[in-house]
Amino acid sequence: MERRRDLLAIALVLGFTVSFALTNTTAGLAFIGGSDPLTVADARFTFTALALVVILWATGARFSLPRRDAYVAIALGVVTAVYSFAILSAIEKLGVSLAVLIFFLFPLFTSLIVAVMGWEKLTNTTMVAAVIAFAGLALTLGVDSENLAVNGIIYGLIGAFGLAVVSAVSSRVIRSGDSRPVTLYIVTTAAIVFIALSLFRGDFQLPQTSEGWVGYVGTSVFYAIGIIIYFATIAFIGPAKTALFSYVEPLFTMAAAFVFLGELLLPLQIVGALIVVGALAAAGLAGLRKR
Secondary structure (H helix, E strand, O other), X not given: OHHHHHHHHHHHHXXXXXXXXXXXXXXXXXXXXXXXXXXXXXXXXXXXXXXXXXXXXXXXXXXXXXXXXXXXXXXXXXXXXXXXXXXXXXHHHHOHHHHHHHHOOHHHHHHHHHHHOOOOOOOHHHHHHHHHHHHXXXXXXXXXXXXXXXXXXXXXXXXXXXXXXXXXXXXXXXXXXXXXXXXXXXXXXXXXHHHHHHHHHOOOOOOOOHHHHHHHHHHHHHHHHHHHHHHHHHHHHOHHHHHHHHHHHHHHHHHHHHHXXXXXXXXXXXXXXXXXHHXXXXXXXXXXXXX
């Protein structure tokens, strides 16, 4: 029984980490094929919202939230729209590997936010990990700094901070209840924001190649799968372990970017990436042991 439970936990972890890695990589394919961040975000969040509606309806779960929680979830949906557009723009400017590496500073930003808000204490391990992670990121970006788009780096940092805000605040809304209605409110709000912006702009930049369409559809499907499995993993093994295991996602993303997009980091950039991921994993493991 215990062995079966462990195997299921491993399967869930692999499921959401690989899905998120493929989400980012297929977004890169969509951009190469002629699409843009706003059009990709339209499809990604609309598909995810519809998938959640079907799941909630099929399982007989409730759709509504208490009024206060609903307002907070809607606000988080707006923040989600901002950070999602930012990370997609970073991928467009920097490529998948570097953009996701910057974006994955969000666990450290989350720790800083909850410490400032007084929800948790900021440990020495987290502070040391933050310094090491930023040093590793500086090494990765500094190797090829002449070819880096500064606005891409800014987009990546905005994306990381935005997800940190959503992660920190949503945990106060979800509490110990069902996370799916909260998630539905968030992704539906984000979908409405993106569709409204696209209608205002009046230009849906759909892919112009078959590979672009594969990426356009793939990023939506993999994002929905990743989100659903991610919350299932939290329910199964808890948020602490889930967050810890998610630190391997940048490595999966880099591998997928190499296989499908031909992206390859320079040797020193790979060292820097490993430093970042190692620092994040160490901070997560220390927090798990403390709990």
